[in-house]
Amino acid sequence: MELLYPVENDIDRAVEILKKGGIVAFPTETVYGIGCDAFNEKAVERLYEIKKRSRDKPLIVGVGSFEEIYEIAEVNEVAEILIKEFFPGSLTLVLKNKKIPSIVTANSQKVAVRMPSHEIPLKLIRKLGRPVVVPSANISGRPSPTKFEHVLSDFGESIDAIIIGECQIGIESTILDVTVSPPKLLRPGAVSTEALKKFVDLEVGEDTFGQYEISAEVLVFTGRGVEEEIKKFLAKRKNAVVIAKKNIYGERVIEVGETLESYAMNFFDALRKAESMGAEVILVEGIEEKGIGEAIMHRLYRCARNVIRV
Ligand code: TXA
Ligand code: MG
Numbered sequence: 092m093e094l095l096y097p098v099e100n101d102i103d104r105a106v107e108i109l110k111k112g113g114i115v116a117f118p119t120e121t122v123y124g125i126g127c128d129a130f131n132e133k134a135v136e137r138l139y140e141i142k143k144r145s146r147d148k149p150l151i152v153g154v155g156s157f158e159e160i161y162e163i164a165e166v167n168e169v170a171e172i173l174i175k176e177f178f179p180g181s182l183t184l185v186l187k188n189k190k191i192p193s194i195v196t197a198n199s200q201k202v203a204v205r206m207p208s209h210e211i212p213l214k215l216i217r218k219l220g221r222p223v224v225v226p227s228a229n230i231s232g233r234p235s236p237t238k239f240e241h242v243l244s245d246f247g248e249s250i251d252a253i254i255i256g257e258c259q260i261g262i263e264s265t266i267l268d269v270t271v272s273p274p275k276l277l278r279p280g281a282v283s284t285e286a287l288k289k290f291v292d293l294e295v296g297e298d299t300f301g302q303y304e305i306s307a308e309v310l311v312f313t314g315r316g317v318e319e320e321i322k323k324f325l326a327k328r329k330n331a332v333v334i335a336k337k338n339i340y341g342e343r344v345i346e347v348g349e350t351l352e353s354y355a356m357n358f359f360d361a362l363r364k365a366e367s368m369g370a371e372v373i374l375v376e377g378i379e380e381k382g383i384g385e386a387i388m389h390r391l392y393r394c395a396r397n398v399i400r401v
Contacts, residue, residue, distance in 0.1 A: 093252040094239075097211055105252055106218045113251035114138055116228040116242045120209040120259040121181050121281050122359070123236040125228035125250065126153065128221055135194050135224060141249050144231040149197035151183050151264070153225035154206050155216035163191050163222060164202050170269045172290055179206040179213065181260060181281035185268035195224060205264055211256055227263060232304040234359045234394070237261050241363060261356035262386050267293065279386040281355075302393050305362060307332075307370040309394045313377035316401035321374050332370035334361045336378070343368065355383050362394060 093108075095101035095115075105115045109127060112134040116125040125142070127134035129152050139146055154160050160174065164186035173184060188202035196202050205225065207213060216223050227235045228242045236242045239255045265280035267287065275296035276284065287293055312320055318339065325331055325340060336354065338344040345364050347357035358375075365373045375391060377398075378384045392398060 092248045092250060095252050095254045097254060097256045101254065102211070102214050102218065105215055105254055108251050109215065109219050109223065114141065115215070115252045115254065116239070116246070116250055117211045117215060117254040118209060118239070118256035118258045119207045119212050119225065121207075121263050122258055122261065123228040123239065123242050124153070124207075124212060124225040125242070125246075126212070126215070126223040126225050128219065129153075129191060129195055129224045130221055132192050132194050135192070138224065138226070139194075141246065142226065142229075142231050144226070146194075147197050148231075149199055149203060150195050150224040150226050151203045151205050151266075152191055152195060153212055153216055153223045154204055155213055155222075156206075159222060160186075160204055160206070163189055164204055165189060167269065169272075169274060169291055173267070173269065173287075176290055177282060179208040181205075181208070181264040182287075183264045183266045183278075183280075185266065185270060185277065187270055191222070201268070201270055203266060209256075209259070211254055232301065234303055234305070234362050234390075235263055237356065237359050241360070244363075258356075260352075260383075261359060262383065262390065265386070267291075268296065279389050281383060281386065283382045284385060285382065300389075300393055303362075303390075305373070305394050306366045308372045308396045309362075309375060309391075310372060311375045311377050311388075311391045311395040311398045312401060313388075313398065314401040317376055320399065320401045321376065324372075324374055328372050330369065330371040332365040332368050332373050334358065334365060334373060334375045336376055343370070351378065351382055351384050351387070354378050355387055358387060358391070 183205040265282040266278040
């Protein structure tokens with residue numbers, strides 16, 4: 092496994108690895124991704140294997156240019172509007188597939204396409220000259236990685252390289268299926284539902300997201316009485332760690348910051364940190380479900396044993 096840096100020589104090295112069918116992890120503006128050539132079926136096979144990902148869960152395909160989208164998928168009117176508005180960036184569109192191998196789409200006739208805005212994946216895809224799959228760089232079921240250390244701890248030597256760099260948002264892309272009318276929101280994410288609704292009338296799809304596997308019991312608190320309730324819990328439970336906007340609780344507290352943006356950037360990391368502190372229970376201060384807060388709470392609900400509204 093090679094550790095690479097965001098410099099031209101190392102990007103070229105990563106492209107060489109991808110050309111040979113290797114697997115490389117890299118930061119994107121949302122979370123860390125792990126990729127290989129989308130047309131190399133053997134490499135994709137190995138990626139499913141390494142991620143311990145079920146074969147019926149398709150992979151997002153990352154593209155480096157607008158032409159590439161039209162080459163691999165059918166772009167309808169709604170897609171065209173959204174591509175113009177949100178690409179490159181953190182919106183993934185589900186489109187009719189034209190030529191992406193069925194192993195990538197899990198035998199679906201549709202393909203999920205995204206053009207990252209982060210310069211590292213953009214350079215990788217453009218220099219390779221082919222689309223690259225861009226799933227999150229975690230073992231299936233684990234919280235998404237936002238730092239290269241998370242990738243290292245999930246995969247160690249089993250992948251070929253990691254490019255060290257920074258993510259900017261901290262939560263995965265929004266996924267919208269535009270092959271149906273009205274378009275269906277499959278996953279809330281970095282692009283808020285409000286922002287999308289300015290351009291399309293969408294419907295919220297059925298939630299097929301599984302629970303995350305966290306080595307502690309996660310309790311999420313929302314409402315006006317959060318502070319008081321967390322303090323009561325702390326008095327009872329010794330081996331607890333609190334994830335809070337700011338520390339008003341004592342020692343075993345991880346701060347994620349008070350803005351929606353800092354919360355988004357820090358909460359996946361905070362969950363992993365709390366685990367490594369040996370927490371038996373993780374008490375999480377929720378955040379208001381507006382803007383990116385909607386996606387943050389969506390993920391927290393999938394970590395939580397219980398949501399406590401106070
Ligand atoms: O921000 C992101 O999207 C990150 C970065 C690294 O690109 N990637 C990411 O990938 O979150 P992943 O694999 O963790 O989540 C992709 C989701 C899965 O829930 C998968 O089922 C869905 O996208 N998906 C992929 N292809 C699809 C398709 N053809 N139809 C419907 N859903 C699809
Ligand atoms: Mg994921």
